[in-house]
Amino acid sequence: MSPNYKKVRVKLMTERNKSGPKSGFSRRDFLRGSGAVAAAAALHAQTATAVADDPASKVVSGLTDLELNVNGKVHKVKVEPRTTLLEVLRYQLDLTGAKPVSMDGSSGASTVILDGKPVMASTTLAITCKGKEVETVESLSGDAVPAAFVTHDAEQCGFCTPGFVVAVRAFLNKNPQATEEQIRAGLNGNICRCGTYANVIQAAVAVVKGG
Amino acid sequence: MATYSWPARDKSSVIGKSHDRLDGPEKSTGAAKYTYDINLKNQLIARGLGCPHGHCKIKSIDTKAAEKVPGVVNVLVLDHAKPGSEIQWEGELLAVVAAESEGAAAEGVSKVKVEYELLDVFVTDEDLAAAEAAGRTGKGGGKVVTVNEPGEADDEDEFAENEINRLLKESKHVVEGYYGIDVITHCCLEPHGSTVEWKGNSLTAHLSTQNVSGTDDQFARDLGITADDVEVHCDYIGGGFGSKFAPDYWSIAAAKIAKATGRPVKLMLTRDQELKNGGNRPSGYIQVKLGADENGVVTVWDSTHWGTQGSTAGGVAHGVIPYVLTPPNYRRVQTTIKTNAGPARAWRAPNHPQACAMSQTAYDDLARVMGADSFDIFMKNIHTAQGAKPEVYAEEMKVGAKLIGWKEKWHPHGKGPAQGSVVEGLGMALHTWGGTANQSSCHLKVYPDGSVESFCGTQDLGTGTRTVCAIVLAETFGLTIDDVKVNIGSSKMPNSGASGGSTTVGAVSESHRRAGQDALEKILALVATKLEVEPSSLEAAGGRVQVQGNPDKGLSWKAACTLIGLKPLEVTSNYNRGDASTLSSSGVGGVQMAHVAVDKETGVVKMKKFVAVQDMGLIINPKAAESQIYGAVIMGIAYSLFEQRIMDPKTGAFINAELADYKLTRLGDIGEIVVELYEPESERQRGVIGLGEPPVISPGAAISNAVCNALGVRVPVLPLTPQRVLESLQKAGRA
Numbered sequence: 001m002s003p004n005y006k007k008v009r010v011k012l013m014t015e016r017n018k019s020g021p022k023s024g025f026s027r028r029d030f031l032r033g034s035g036a037v038a039a040a041a042a043l044h045a046q047t048a049t050a051v052a053d054d055p056a057s058k059v060v061s062g063l064t065d066l067e068l069n070v071n072g073k074v075h076k077v078k079v080e081p082r083t084t085l086l087e088v089l090r091y092q093l094d095l096t097g098a099k100p101v102s103m104d105g106s107s108g109a110s111t112v113i114l115d116g117k118p119v120m121a122s123t124t125l126a127i128t129c130k131g132k133e134v135e136t137v138e139s140l141s142g143d144a145v146p147a148a149f150v151t152h153d154a155e156q157c158g159f160c161t162p163g164f165v166v167a168v169r170a171f172l173n174k175n176p177q178a179t180e181e182q183i184r185a186g187l188n189g190n191i192c193r194c195g196t197y198a199n200v201i202q203a204a205v206a207v208v209k210g211g
Numbered sequence: 212m213a214t215y216s217w218p219a220r221d222k223s224s225v226i227g228k229s230h231d232r233l234d235g236p237e238k239s240t241g242a243a244k245y246t247y248d249i250n251l252k253n254q255l256i257a258r259g260l261g262c263p264h265g266h267c268k269i270k271s272i273d274t275k276a277a278e279k280v281p282g283v284v285n286v287l288v289l290d291h292a293k294p295g296s297e298i299q300w301e302g303e304l305l306a307v308v309a310a311e312s313e314g315a316a317a318e319g320v321s322k323v324k325v326e327y328e329l330l331d332v333f334v335t336d337e338d339l340a341a342a343e344a345a346g347r348t349g350k351g352g353g354k355v356v357t358v359n360e361p362g363e364a365d366d367e368d369e370f371a372e373n374e375i376n377r378l379l380k381e382s383k384h385v386v387e388g389y390y391g392i393d394v395i396t397h398c399c400l401e402p403h404g405s406t407v408e409w410k411g412n413s414l415t416a417h418l419s420t421q422n423v424s425g426t427d428d429q430f431a432r433d434l435g436i437t438a439d440d441v442e443v444h445c446d447y448i449g450g451g452f453g454s455k456f457a458p459d460y461w462s463i464a465a466a467k468i469a470k471a472t473g474r475p476v477k478l479m480l481t482r483d484q485e486l487k488n489g490g491n492r493p494s495g496y497i498q499v500k501l502g503a504d505e506n507g508v509v510t511v512w513d514s515t516h517w518g519t520q521g522s523t524a525g526g527v528a529h530g531v532i533p534y535v536l537t538p539p540n541y542r543r544v545q546t547t548i549k550t551n552a553g554p555a556r557a558w559r560a561p562n563h564p565q566a567c568a569m570s571q572t573a574y575d576d577l578a579r580v581m582g583a584d585s586f587d588i589f590m591k592n593i594h595t596a597q598g599a600k601p602e603v604y605a606e607e608m609k610v611g612a613k614l615i616g617w618k619e620k621w622h623p624h625g626k627g628p629a630q631g632s633v634v635e636g637l638g639m640a641l642h643t644w645g646g647t648a649n650q651s652s653c654h655l656k657v658y659p660d661g662s663v664e665s666f667c668g669t670q671d672l673g674t675g676t677r678t679v680c681a682i683v684l685a686e687t688f689g690l691t692i693d694d695v696k697v698n699i700g701s702s703k704m705p706n707s708g709a710s711g712g713s714t715t716v717g718a719v720s721e722s723h724r725r726a727g728q729d730a731l732e733k734i735l736a737l738v739a740t741k742l743e744v745e746p747s748s749l750e751a752a753g754g755r756v757q758v759q760g761n762p763d764k765g766l767s768w769k770a771a772c773t774l775i776g777l778k779p780l781e782v783t784s785n786y787n788r789g790d791a792s793t794l795s796s797s798g799v800g801g802v803q804m805a806h807v808a809v810d811k812e813t814g815v816v817k818m819k820k821f822v823a824v825q826d827m828g829l830i831i832n833p834k835a836a837e838s839q840i841y842g843a844v845i846m847g848i849a850y851s852l853f854e855q856r857i858m859d860p861k862t863g864a865f866i867n868a869e870l871a872d873y874k875l876t877r878l879g880d881i882g883e884i885v886v887e888l889y890e891p892e893s894e895r896q897r898g899v900i901g902l903g904e905p906p907v908i909s910p911g912a913a914i915s916n917a918v919c920n921a922l923g924v925r926v927p928v929l930p931l932t933p934q935r936v937l938e939s940l941q942k943a944g945r946a
Contacts, residue, residue: 082314091312096248097241099449101400102482106871109400137241150235153838157673158238159400159449165239188877191870193400193450194673195845197878199838 062126067130070095071139079126086110086121089136095161097137098122101191108190109163111170112136118170118189137162144210146204156194158164164190168204180205216727216793217258217829218686220895222747224752225686229834232675233692238447245447246419249406255284257465258316260323261303261484262292265334265551265863269296269305270326271455277308277322282315285468286323289460297330299522300553301864302487307464309476332863334496335551335930336519337391342548348517348525351545358539375542378511386576391496391928392568392853392911394519396486397558398873401449401458403489404479405462407469413440414466419479420460421451422709424668426458427702433463434470443702451672454490454555456709476549482869484512490556491856494747495527495565496928501538507588509574509580509595512541516569519548520555527565534563534570535604535641536592551863552856558710559843560644560904564850568911568929572641575916579624585639586617586918598643599800599826607802607824607889611639615822616802625945626925632812635819638916639804642908646827646901648717648795649708652785655684655726657734659777661769663688664696665726669707669719671699674903675835678725679716682831687727689751690768705783713901714788717795720831720899721786724794729782737774738766796897801825801889803844803909805917806882811940814933816852816918818882821910826889828900833888840906847910849876852930 058187063078070093077092087114089095098121105120112121113135140146140148146165155161167190175182183204192200221484237243271294272284285308292298292305308319333345358904378386405418414434420426420443427441435550448455465478480489497516504507507593512533520528529545557563578585590608593601612618620637627634653668665684670871671677677699681692686722688694698704731751738756739746742764750759757765786792806820830836846848853874857867867873911929918936919925924943926936 012542049285080312080314083312089247091250094250095241096244096250099245099400100247100479102870104869104871106869107400117401124670141240141242146236146239149239150231153235153834155232155235155238155673156838157400157448158234159245159364159447161238162241165241185350188879191400191875191877193398193452193846193875195842195849195876196838197845197876197881198841198884200878 051085064127066127066130068126068134069132071136077126080172081125081127082120083126085112085124085126085134087130088126089121093137095136099159099163101160107158107160108167109161111166111190113166113170118167137166140165140169143169144207145172145203148206152199152203152206154196154199154203156196160190160192164200168200168207172204172207176208178204178208217898220892223686225682225692226831227833230678230682230832232835233681233697234599234671234677234920243447244447245401245449246405246417247401249417251406251408254406254475254477255309255311255468255472256313256316257307257309257468257478258313258320259305259461259478259484260308261302261487262298262305264298264303264327264329265332266330266629267298269294269298270327270328272306273324274306276324277319280315280319282311283308283319284311285309285472286319287464289464298399298489300551302484302553302868304461304484305489306459307461307468307478309468309472311825318935332551332861334552334858335860336394336548336550337496339496339546342517347549349547349733351524351529351547352524353437353542353544354528355532355542356540371542375513375540376541379500379502379513383505384457384577384581386499386573386580388499388576388925389497389927390499390569390572392494392565392850394494394552395492395850395854395928396856396873397452397454397490397556398486398875399450399452399454399489402482402485403459403461403479404476405458405465406477407462407466408475409469412574414438415442415444415597416458416462416466417444418462420445420447420455421670421672421711422456423670423700423702423899424706425456425709430458430463430466433458434466434510441702444700445610445670445702448670448672450624451710452559453561453711456711482870486868486873487553487865490558491553491797492558493520493526493555493565496570497569501573501577503577507583507591509536509538509577509592510540512538514542515544515546517546517548519552521552521637522549522803523554524549525555528562531562531566531831532570534566535596535598535643536574536595537595541787552858552865559846559907563642563644563904563908566912567640567642567908567916571912572915572925575638575919579919579923582623584621586612586621589639589641596641599798603800603826603894604641604802607800607826609757609804610887610889611804611824612820614887615806615820617804620806624920627921633808633810634916634921635806635808636912636919636921637804637806638918638920639802640909640912640916641800641802642905643798643800644713644905644908645797646713646717646799646904647788647797648721648786648899649714650786650788651707651718652705652728652783653722653723654705654783655730655781657730657772657780659775659779661772661773662696663690663694664698665723666698666704667707667722668702668704669699669715669721670710672710672715674715674833674839676715676719678835679831680719683720683723684727687731687751688768689753689755708788713903713905716831716901717899718741718786721783721792721794724788725784726782729784730780733780734771734775735862738771741774758852759946793898795899796828797900799826799828799900799905801905801909803906803913805910805913807914807917807921809918809921809936811922814936816931816936818848818880820883820885822885822887823906824887824889825902825906826894827902828897829895830888830890831899836888836902837886839902840883843906844910845876845881846907848914849910850880850930851914855930856882874880
C-alpha cells in the first residue's frame with residue numbers, strides 16, 4: 001500500500017471516528033503542534049487532519065496526565081498525543097482483551113464501547129477519550145454474549161473473540177430483537193481467521209431469543 | 212501393562228458427547244493471555260524495519276539517528292541485512308528497534324537510514340513464459356505411470372510420450388483445461404512474535420507457537436546456550452495454520468536485545484510484516500489434458516504445473532496430482548518458479564487444496580463437455596480414489612447429495628434457470644488426509660484426595676486440545692471433565708509433538724489415554740485388594756470404582772484414591788509417532804458440495820449453501836469437530852472467492868498487505884453451512900484421526916465447479932473475483 005493511499009484511507013477512518021459523540025473537551029486544543037511528532041503513519045495523519053482543521057488550537061506534546069474512565073473506574077494514565085486508546089488499555093491498565101490485529105481498524109479486534117458506541121481502540125487516540133466512558137470486553141464477564149459464545153463454540157484460537165463479543169454486544173444493544181438476517185448483515189466489521197462466523201451467528205441469535 | 216483401547220460407543224459417557232471448550236470463558240471475556248498480551252515489568256517494545264524494495268542489495272545501514280530518538284533504547288541490525296547482503300523480498304526485516312513505547316519504537320524504525328542498490332524483480336508467478344525468459348524456472352520433478360510398460364529397447368520418455376498421446380487420441384471424451392490458485396497468506400490474527408526475558412543465563416520465551424516442545428532447542432541453538440536453559444511458554448496462540456513452528460530470527464533478535472539491555476523485550480510483527488514474512492501458501496497453475504471413455508471413466512491424465520513458494524525453488528509438490536481420483540495412466544510434470552516474495556510455510560494441508568483445485572476442476576469439466584451430471588462422473592471414477600477407501604467417499608457423496616438436494620437442484624452446466632442476471636450452480640469435490648498421531652508424553656498425577664492433574668508439552672491451536680485431554684482422562688476415570696486439571700503450553704512439561712498436519716488430537720488422545728489407563732490399573736489393583744475381588748472385574752464409571760455390573764460393590768472415586776497413600780500416584784506415558792496402536796490411525800476421506808449464485812452482470816459470487824461430510828475415525832468432541840469443519844469451510848470460501856496476495860509486477864511490493872485490502876470472508880459471506888460428522892462403526896473402530904487439515908481442502912474445487920455449473924463457463928483461477936468472472940464470461944462470449 002502506498003503511503004499516500006494509506007493516508008487517504010486513514011483520513012476516511014478518522015472522519016468515521018469523528019462522527020462519534022463529542023465531549024466538552026476539544027481534541028484539537030490538545031493536539032495542536034503535535035503533528036511534528038513522528039508517529040505511526042495512521043496517527044500522524046489523524047493528528048495532522050485535526051490540526052489543519054483549527055488554526056486556533058494550542059500546543060500539546062510529550063507525556064501528559066490523563067484521567068480515563070474505563071469500565072466504571074477512573075484511571076490515571078500518562079499519554080503522548082500519539083498514544084492510542086488501545087495502547088493505554090493494554091500497556092498501562094493491563095486490559096488486554098482488545099487486540100492489536102490491524103492498526104487501521106479493519107479487523108474489529110480492538111472493538112470497545114465508547115459512550116455507548118462501538119469504536120476501534122486502535123484508531124482512537126487516548127486523549128480524545130477524556131470525559132468519556134470506555135467499556136471493554138473485561139466488563140462483560142457476566143454478560144449473556146460471552147456465555148453464548150462459549151455455549152455455541154464461537155471461538156477457536158480466540159484472538160478475534162473479545163472484539164467480536166463487544167461488537168455483538170453493541171449490535172444487540174442497538175438491535176435487541178435482531179433477526180438472523182439482520183445479524184448476518186450487521187456484524188461484518190470483525191474478521192475471524194479460524195472461521196467461527198457460523199457459530200457467532202448462532203450465539204447472537206441465542207442471545208436475542210434468551211431475552 | 213494395560214492393553215490400551217477405547218470404550219465401545221454405547222459404553223462411552225464422555226467421549227463422543229459434545230462439550231464446551233474448557234478455555235471458552237477465558238477467551239470470550241478477554242482473560243486469556245496470548246503472547247501479545249504478556250506484559251513484563253520494565254519491558255521494552257521492539258519493532259522491525261521492513262525492506263521497502265522487492266529485490267535489492269544493502270549498501271549501508273546507519274542506526275545513529277534512530278538511537279537518538281527519545282525512548283529508543285537499543286537498535287540491532289540483523290545479520291542478513293549487513294552491508295553487501297542481498298534482500299529477496301519486500302518486507303524482510305532489516306533491523307529491530309527496541310524502545311519504551313510502541314510510538315517510540317515506530318519513530319525509531321522510521322529513522323534507520325538505509326542505502327539500497329535495486330536489483331531485478333520478478334513476481335508474476337502465473338506467467339510461465341515470463342518466468343522462463345527471466346531465468347526463474349527450475350525442474351520440480353514429475354512422474355509417469357502407464358498400464359502398458361515400455362519394452363527393453365524403448366526410450367522411457369519417448370514411450371511415455373507416445374503412450375499418453377495414444378491414450379488421449381483413443382479417448383471418447385477429452386478435456387483440455389487450464390486451472391490455478393493464487394498465493395494466499397496465513398494471516399494469523401496474532402502476528403508472529405514473542406515476549407522474552409532472561410534470568411541470568413536462562414531464557415523464558417513467551418512465544419506464539421504451535422510447537423511448544425520443539426522450539427526451546429531452536430532458541431538454544433541460535434543463542435549459544437543449552438536447551439535446558441530455555442523455557443518456551445504459550446498458553447494461547449492467536450492462529451498458526453502451519454506458520455508457527457519456529458522462533459524465527461525476529462524472536463532471536465528480541466532475545467539478543469533483552470540480553471544486551473537486561474530488560475524483557477516484546478517483539479510482534481506489524482500486520483503488513485506478518486503478511487509479508489509470516490508465511491504463505493504456494494501458488495499453482497496447471498495445463499491438463501484428460502481422456503475418458505464413453506461412460507466418463509477417466510483413463511489418462513497429462514499435466515504440467517508451475518507456481519512459486521518465494522525466492523527458493525518449489526511450489527505445489529507434484530506427488531498429489533492428479534488429486535484423489537487417479538486414473539490408471541498419468542503423467543505429471545512440475546516446474547518451480549523463484550519469485551521476489553516472502554517464503555512459503557506449511558499452510559493447512561500443504562499441497563492438497565491447490566492439487567484438489569487443479570485436478571477435480573478437470574473432472575467437473577469432463578461432466579460439462581459430456582453434458583453429464585458431475586455427481587455421476589465423480590461416482591463413476593470413485594473406484595480410482597486414493598487416500599481413503601472408495602466406499603467411504605461413495606457413501607459420503609450420497610449423504611452430501613441428500614443434504615444439499617443435489618438431485619432436485621442439479622442442471623447441466625450453464626443450463627439452469629436465470630433470475631434476472633443471477634444463475635445458480637452446484638459443485639462438488641473430495642479430499643483425503645493422513646492425520647497420524649504425533650509423538651506425545653503425558654505426566655499424570657492422581658492425588659489421594661481424588662483430584663487428577665495432567666502435564667503435557669502440547670499446545671491448543673484453537674482446536675480444543677485442552678478439552679480433548681480432559682475428555683480422555685475423564686472417560687478413563689469415570690469422572691467429568693471438570694474433575695480433571697489439564698496443564699499444557701510449556702516446554703518444561705513432557706515432550707509433545709508440534710501441532711502440524713492434523714497430528715495433535717491423535718497425539719494427546721494417545722498419551723492421555725495411556726497415562727490414564729496406566730494409573731487406573733494401579734488404582735484398580737488397590738481397590739481389588741480392599742474389596743477382595745479380581746482387578747479385571749472392576750471398572751471406573753460414574754464417579755465410582757466398582758465391580759462391573761454390580762455398582763453397589765465398590766467405592767467412590769475419592770474413597771478409592773485414599774488407598775493410594777500419602778503421596779500422589781504419578782505415571783508418565785508416551786506414544787511414539789508411527790507406533791502401531793488401537794487408539795489412533797490415519798487416512799480420512801471427505802466430500803464437500805457447494806451451491807452458489809452468480810450475478811452475470813456484476814461477476815459477484817454468493818454462497819447459498821455448503822455441505823461438508825467428513826470422516827475422522829473416532830470423534831472425541833463432536834462440538835469442537837463441527838466447529839473446526841465450519842472454520843475450514845469458511846477459510847475455504849476465503850481462498851475461493853476473496854483472498855489473494857497481490858504483487859506489483861514492477862516493484863515487487865505486496866500491495867494489499869493490510870486487512871482492509873487483503874480480503875477475507877466476513878460473517879455475511881458464508882451462506883448456510885451444513886456439517887455432517889461421518890462416523891459409522893467401521894470408521895470409528897480405527898480410533899482417533901486428525902481433523903485440522905482435511906475439510907479445508909475441497910472448497911476451492913467445489914466452489915469453482917459450482918460457479919462453472921452456474922455459468923457453463925470455467926473461471927480458471929481462484930479466487931473467483933468479480934473481475935475474473937466477468938473476464939471469463941466475456942472470453943466465452945456470454946457476457
